Amino acid sequence: xxxxxxxxxxxxxxxxxxxxxxxxDAAALRAAVCAAGVEGGTESEGTGRRGVGAGSSESxxxxxxxxxxxxxxxxxxxxxxxxxxxxxxGVSGAGGERSGRAGAGGRPVRGAxxxxxxxxTRRTAGSPRLDRALWRxxxxxxxxxxxxxxxxxxxxxxxxxxxxxxEETGRALVPGPLVATHLAAGAVPxxxxxxxxxAAVDGGLVEWLGEADVxxxxxxxxxxxxxxxxxxxLHRVPAGRAAPDxxxxxxxxxxxxxxxxxxxxxxxxxxxxxxxxxxxxxAFQAVAHLCAGILVRAETxxxxxxxxxxxxxxxxxxxxxxxxxxAAVRGARDCLQVHGGMGFTWESEVHLHLKRAWVRTQRAGGxxxxxxxxxxxxSADSA
Amino acid sequence: MDLSYTPEEEDFRARxxxxxxxxxxxxxxxxxxxxxxxxxxxxxxxxxxxxxxxYADVHWDGTPSVRLIFLEETERAGxxxxxxxxxxxxxxxxxxxxxxxADQRARWLPPILRGEEVWCQGFSEPGAGSDLAxxxxxxxRDGDAYVVTGSKIWTSHAEVADWCELLxxxxxxxxxxxxxxxxALPMDAPGVTVRPLRTLAGSAEFAEVFLDEVRVPxxxxxxxENDGWRVTMVTLSFERGTAFVGEVxxxxxxxxxxxxxxxxxxxxxxxxxxxRLGRLDAEFRALWRLTQWNVSAAEASGGVxxxxxxxFKLRYSHARQELYDAAAQVLGPDCLDLDRPWALERxxxxxxxxxxxxxxxxxxxxxxxxxxxxxxx
Numbered sequence: 001x002x003x004x005x006x007x008x009x010x011x012x013x014x015x016x017x018x019x020x021x022x023x024x025d026a027a028a029l030r031a032a033v034c035a036a037g038v039e040g041g042t043e044s045e046g047t048g049r050r051g052v053g054a055g056s057s058e059s060x061x062x063x064x065x066x067x068x069x070x071x072x073x074x075x076x077x078x079x080x081x082x083x084x085x086x087x088x089x090g091v092s093g094a095g096g097e098r099s100g101r102a103g104a105g106g107r108p109v110r111g112a113x114x115x116x117x118x119x120x121t122r123r124t125a126g127s128p129r130l131d132r133a134l135w136r137x138x139x140x141x142x143x144x145x146x147x148x149x150x151x152x153x154x155x156x157x158x159x160x161x162x163x164x165x166x167e168e169t170g171r172a173l174v175p176g177p178l179v180a181t182h183l184a185a186g187a188v189p190x191x192x193x194x195x196x197x198x199a200a201v202d203g204g205l206v207e208w209l210g211e212a213d214v215x216x217x218x219x220x221x222x223x224x225x226x227x228x229x230x231x232x233x234l235h236r237v238p239a240g241r242a243a244p245d246x247x248x249x250x251x252x253x254x255x256x257x258x259x260x261x262x263x264x265x266x267x268x269x270x271x272x273x274x275x276x277x278x279x280x281x282x283a284f285q286a287v288a289h290l291c292a293g294i295l296v297r298a299e300t301x302x303x304x305x306x307x308x309x310x311x312x313x314x315x316x317x318x319x320x321x322x323x324x325x326x327a328a329v330r331g332a333r334d335c336l337q338v339h340g341g342m343g344f345t346w347e348s349e350v351h352l353h354l355k356r357a358w359v360r361t362q363r364a365g366g367x368x369x370x371x372x373x374x375x376x377x378x379s380a381d382s383a
Numbered sequence: 384m385d386l387s388y389t390p391e392e393e394d395f396r397a398r399x400x401x402x403x404x405x406x407x408x409x410x411x412x413x414x415x416x417x418x419x420x421x422x423x424x425x426x427x428x429x430x431x432x433x434x435x436x437x438y439a440d441v442h443w444d445g446t447p448s449v450r451l452i453f454l455e456e457t458e459r460a461g462x463x464x465x466x467x468x469x470x471x472x473x474x475x476x477x478x479x480x481x482x483x484x485a486d487q488r489a490r491w492l493p494p495i496l497r498g499e500e501v502w503c504q505g506f507s508e509p510g511a512g513s514d515l516a517x518x519x520x521x522x523x524r525d526g527d528a529y530v531v532t533g534s535k536i537w538t539s540h541a542e543v544a545d546w547c548e549l550l551x552x553x554x555x556x557x558x559x560x561x562x563x564x565x566x567a568l569p570m571d572a573p574g575v576t577v578r579p580l581r582t583l584a585g586s587a588e589f590a591e592v593f594l595d596e597v598r599v600p601x602x603x604x605x606x607x608e609n610d611g612w613r614v615t616m617v618t619l620s621f622e623r624g625t626a627f628v629g630e631v632x633x634x635x636x637x638x639x640x641x642x643x644x645x646x647x648x649x650x651x652x653x654x655x656x657x658x659r660l661g662r663l664d665a666e667f668r669a670l671w672r673l674t675q676w677n678v679s680a681a682e683a684s685g686g687v688x689x690x691x692x693x694x695f696k697l698r699y700s701h702a703r704q705e706l707y708d709a710a711a712q713v714l715g716p717d718c719l720d721l722d723r724p725w726a727l728e729r730x731x732x733x734x735x736x737x738x739x740x741x742x743x744x745x746x747x748x749x750x751x752x753x754x755x756x757x758x759x760x
Contacts, residue, residue, distance in 0.1 A: 001386070001388065001392075001451065002385040002679055003384055003386055003672075003679040004676070006384070160384045268754040268756060271754075271756055272756060282750070282757055282759070285746075285759050288751075288754075288756045289743070291754050292697075292749035292753075293746065295754060296694050296697050299673070299691070300673055300698050302676075303675070303676040304665070304669035304673075306672070307386060307668075307672035318665065319665035319669055320665075320669075322661075322662055322665040323666075323669045370661070371658040371661035372654075372657060372658060372661060374662075374665055375642070375660050376661075377664075378638060378639060378660060378661065379645075379651065
């Protein structure tokens, strides 16, 4: 049994960790949060014209409708963009590729058009910008093309490696539709290199719709909501639910695992450093045991997530998701508790981990779906 | 990351499966839980069969992967549990193998492997539970013997054991970890009294052992005088590697049985119950993967189980209790009927968060040894 990281896998993971430490460190994270929280509602113009030219071949006039829908919900200043960017392909050739997907249901490719041109108009007051340079850098590192065959310009690695990398971006709280773009590599031009930002409709939500060049699924009628996570802009969509892609579920679980590991470190660091009653608070069992609980959940989830990456079995993935969600959310909450009053402040990074973890729990049907799937398999196996 | 086994390991598995399929149908019927001599004979008989088929020392000489396969396959096939051989095979035997002299190994190890002698464990005392090093059973040197007086508790199989691995205090003046010695106590020595201890499950799975001026030859000491704590730690670390492999396999089987029962009695229509079972399935899948993860780590480190054992033990003991609580939900009012399946197991599961290091002690171990938090109290 060699159920442990190979040297290559370790090097891959460490490489991304170091790259992120240089490119998206705590200061960058703070700056991103400040930018998102402080700017108010007038930042919707500017660099939004990166549309991939989505759907230009068949979208007709649907874009305006899409924009209108969204614009109406943005409040002050949000609707100033126009649909014009839809044709201005930042990445040539993307149009046909994407329109086929977004035009599902035989409608005019309204969503497509809207997204293509909507980087400005879809954005909500105070919502964060996507760091395109960071996105490119991730592309250069092979983050998006990781699982594409080398013959197609990919890195040619598999799910275990993908899981290790998503664990790192989860740890570092890298903002952006990472899972959607990764899954689009090879299918949406420019996704593999990080030139194209791809968002995806997931159940009733879309993350990063306003910053995306391409949206997979039908975002018709998307309405922005005031996102609980300052670094994940969200739109509500009326679209029905599609069956979740197990790989998306697994990569989300990997991000949750990253959060679980990170909040464990943060909690332990604080418990060692913070002194009350003349000693580190970690010397009190009540605090120490909270920290140990975070670790136990994280390490159990780790075994489940890594194993699911090896087997790619849907039941293993469902299990990984359940464990990882729990490890991330309860871990972040306990980490917050260990931080005491500081944990309740905007300044501390703890709330960002909890909020992101909460966002991820809403993906792909949530744990309810995973629990029901495992129960169904249980009863089928034993029948 | 790789979850596959080597061809040699798969070959080991195939041969074991084949052997189990042939020998299990020929086993005598299981004795009743109250029939201690019957249980002794049954468990030793099983060990004898393992020995004759070449599987006796898999716990000692097998790689962690081979141990994992052995425990997984024997549980799946419904083979007898290690039972009365537990302390000999998994505590005392490995300690003697690691720390004993050539004479001691020759005297004590072969009978363990051949299924001829039963060992029990005399570690805990009424006043030394989680704080094991506070033990007070006194051993005074008198010529070529130690004279031992004190009492031990939670001793399984004491009624039918030939030997007891005994921790005694030989230097009351030394710091508590430094005055302890490891002795092999013959259970038939004059002055040894065994009193069964009835648990909340109603059965006498444990015993108290009272020692009144019992003479134990100095030749029965393993390791140096006052070095028993270190000697003991060698033993205890064995328990945390693959100790629960069979149980995780068994818990997953129970979960399937619970689904069948819930379908039969209609409670499957309750989505809260279904989801509870689904979550438990995730839990035990994860625990199985965690076992494989820990086994891989042990293999990489040359067989030494790390602190990962505490993580597993903590999580597993709670999962087991949750499993039987869920079973009670499946059974409804029938969960109060001790003749129904799972009712007794639910009671027994209450010991899991206490035995072999309470959950609270495990949390402290993790906090101090893995997270580097200051030692607390």
